[in-house]
Amino acid sequence: MKMFSEKCEDRKGMNSDTMEDLRKDIEKRGGFPLIDPNWDESKFDLSDMLAQHIKINRKRMGFLSVEPYTTIENNKSINHLYVSPGPHFVYSYVMGLEGYKKGVAELIRRMLKLENRELKDDAFDEEFQKLVDLEKRLMKLADYASIEYDTDNINKMRTIEEVSAQIPELNWSKIIKAMVRDDAKNKEELEKLLLKNVHIHGGGEFFFGEKRELSSIINSTPKTVLANYVVARQLVDIAFFFSDQDMSSHAKFYNHANQKSFCASQLAQFFPTPSMNVYIQKSGYNMDNLKLAPEIFGRVKEEYRKMITESPYLEPKIREALLKKLTKLTGTFAHQDYIEPSKLSEQLYEHLNFDKNDTPYHTYMKLWRHRTENLVDHVIYDTPLDPVNLKMFALYAAYQSYSNGFYVNIAYLMYPWLDAGLPLSHNYGDLGYVIAHEIGHAFDFFHRKLDENGKLYNIWITETNSSNTEYGRREQCLRDQYSEYKEPGYDFFMNGTQSRLEIIADHLGALTAYRAFQQVKDLDKIRLPGTHGASQEQLFFYSFALRQCDIQKASEYIMKRRVHPTSRFRVNGVVQNMPEFFEAFKCPKTAKLNINNKCEALY
Template sequence: MGILKLIREIGKVTIRERSVNKSLDPCDDFYQFVCDGWKKKYPVPKDQLNYNQMYVLNDQLNEAIRDVLTHKNKSLGREFQLMYTYFDKCVEYQEDPGDDGLKDLFKKLRRYHSPSIKTLTDFLIASFPTQTFFKFSIDLDPENSTVKVFAISPHSSTLSFDQYFNEDIASSRDLYNAMISQTLTMLAEESENKDELFSKDTAARMLRAYTIVDMNLAKIINDSDGIKGENMQLEDISLKFKAIDWIKYLNAALSKSGWNYVKTKGILIEGPLLIKKYEDFISELDENVLRDYLDVRTVIAAMNDLPKKYQDLYEKLMEQYYGVVTLDKQKACFENIKEIFPDLLSVVYVDKYFNKSSIDDIAKLVNVIRNTMIEMLDEEGWMNFFTREKAKLKAENIAEIIAYDPQMYNETKRKEKYQNLTFTDSTSYYVINNIVEIWTLNMEIEDVSTPFGRGTVEFNAVEVNAFYQPQTNMIILLAGILHPPFFNASLPTILNYASMGLIVGHELTHAFDDTGSKFDEVGNMVNWWDTRTEEDFVNKTKCFEQQYGNITVVDGKRIRINGHDTLGENIADNGGVKLTIRAMQKVLDESKFHIVGLEEFTIEQLFFMVYGFSWCGNVKEEGLVQQVTTDVHSPDKQVLITFLLIL
């Protein structure tokens, strides 16, 4: 729905969508006032915990993806045909995964129990590319965002500290434990005939061992204060973290991928303190407990690939604990395709479903809002002069990617990228995924020596999302979100301020939130703040942290917003509103603005109503629990009403 149509519909509440309920007092509950009709019309579907305008748009996007993947274009190159084949195999697999995954799981477990596996290092090598306790990634050097580094970081526990220790949100823990415990029991039943590894007694013992270890990892993470990177040489890592033979591990796991230590310019250890605590904890563990834990982690990693009866079990448990059923199995395939073939999916989607001529309109909108931001920085009297000038420089340098990365149309680059990925429609889906996993890792490792920067990053345009990337100082507005109710090119630009404009304002403000403020105008992690201004900034953020941290989202339960984790988003929401409303006032000629049926509202009131409307949503209690424990965004309702209190 376009904004104009939307405003009209808000106006015609008694006739059409009845979203605004004028019988309610907006000062009492603004969210309900704006969203009452929407909330009644769109209850949470059976396969979701949460449903809002983003989900509605996402459902439309999924239909578009289904369309471009089903209606194959045979005239496109080899790489596109690979994507189509992958999709067909995936859809088949969702219906019936067969028993490849089960066979492979038993084979792996037998291998891990062979006499040649004596130490934790041996196990880590044997289980690679599955990574337990620690994970490898290619990250950016925080001090120089043009250089990519090979990074080792601690793997988090499977469940979080809150999930283990807050009884009010115990349902997610209970669901997970039920899934693992019943999987182990079923595996024990299957293996009684074929395998010596499991019996019903060992299944119970394994679950106990797993829970003890995982719960302790969650505690260690909870007690430690964040992850800070430290660049180290391989030799130093081995001296500092002794429970694992790192050189042996890295060489054995990565040499086949062409990993070359010299090319990687040191290794970034993310969270060295945490890694040390992990190591200390692991080396104290009883050998049998560790063995059981590793076995269960192996089983968890294989759960998605187990035969149909296991998948049916998980669905039943999801329904029992969360009241959620899977309605559309193809969705899982869409997600895989987005990850493996982001550029190819973007090409076929953008060509058919995105109006490229709207890019200029959005660029204009971004420009007005960015200029307003620079102007407003001048008014921030609490900032010291030099810091303020640096902040303005940073704002001036924020670049934007609108809709998609033009490089996706570079055919030579595309062909080169996919030339080493090979499978056919007679390869099993399970094997295809193993091939893809190794291909991805090899590609990342090969890519480590290429400098990083604007123009070298790949984006999947087929996503209902917009974000700020501190390492390039860019905002990215993906094609998937540039649709109604967030954007409609055919309407006067002005009407897009209260929806897309606010998203732009939000993303621009991320450049100065608790994380963004640590990066400079080219994206390096450099402290450009003078000490006193920085102190003032931190004090101001404390106020946000407290205010949001005190909000209870379910009456009578200890389920609160995490003021610390959501800080960046809350800053962006509040800054974004202040910024965008000012930008809108600059371009708007109020005397010419008239909407039939909504004469009683001022432009500012309409601005908030349209904004509120684009965040209408329904959520189940389990969804709220999941959101406040795992999401850095505050729930929709709080996003809307909390800043109204602050303004």
């Protein structure tokens, strides 16, 4: 960790790096016609190039993106590899190639300097635009908005044999097998095990469209453009670390205040479990927090059980199915299996070998390759830690429909979000709400249609369709409220349909967290100074509101595409529908938030 920090903070070393090693690596992986006038397209093999690049860049390769996911089969957790469209699965507008032209150009200039050549701006502009145009074709075909909200992904998944038959232009097995560690003793056996656990995104048109448009794109695009595009996608990731210029999508150091701050975030990203353990050891972390979080989860889960059981409109079969799903729903708090001393934690880094003579570039390449190898181990050996989606110190909580469970990272399990030494009103209003929000996703507009195994079922389609109709009416009310809302500083209405899943989770989360707190408030013996004039109920809502404090002002482009409601609405938009809030604060009927057309509780 110390060696990585030194390399990451070595701005002088990065600025002086000629990128000779990058140039050599590019040649090994198939070359770069944009800067190589002798590039031989007769030797070009797109599958081979993708196989070489997936070793280090398994996510933003343009033609595919590889992610882990977990399912529950026969009450056992099973890890899989999910191949979805590239260049970035959901947030394509953030990671699009078009926004990183400066960074890519800077790296190319360094490589050309090795040969006493200069980048011709006009020629580069022309060639780079071809890459942008290619990516736009891929993004249009992928249809990210539909993918993001497709609840039937798990039923639509296809096999690697099927995608190989559909798109024979790519050697899919070769590409995926390249992820396995090169020096593995039983490499062929591991490759077979990995392929066995690979599933391909089957929705939409990207891989399995009737017109076979991905094949058409590959066949109709000049080989020089295909090769340039694969390399450019890698250069974007390298530019994050080596380019200190502002990009159109972010400021230098990827929106961090300075190089040191940026490297601290990278340290937590590449060394998540050791960073977590260092924090626990050095900070005097309250280990009781790790006990309190599951207790809150249990109480919130019980309130969901009551809510579903007592719902006035759910038909018996639907009620039974939702309760079964709730019973199976799990919550994971931090990665406690990896808290020292832990063999699992040690195994994560046993194959990572830094050398003091490594350049910053070499250091990053070793880390990226190491992460890919960890991902393979995660899938083959069913290790509990997902080595890809690790956000230890950035607030992160997420529900996963395939496993019917949610994960809350350690950043949420520390002050000020949770502390066993703080009042329960605070802990339930803050982390309790987060937990309840994630559970709420299991019963939002889309995920309510999935069973406890993440598979689509038609339980909501009945003879009378009364439950589905009533749910739709109540959910429409919440959507309409947000669609009639303008965030101060912006002259447009927000999109309730686009944010519908988060709106539902917000409302369900606040309601069930509050009800869970009501069950334990008499156990609360702690009072913070200056709070004696407020009731426990009021303190709950203060904590609920405080956690949404946000001083960032996003661009109109981002605001119109955000999935979560704005922070202001996530507070006021929720409590304006809660009679419990008005009762807690004794609000008059004329109060601004005390609207007449309140939406009913969703269940």
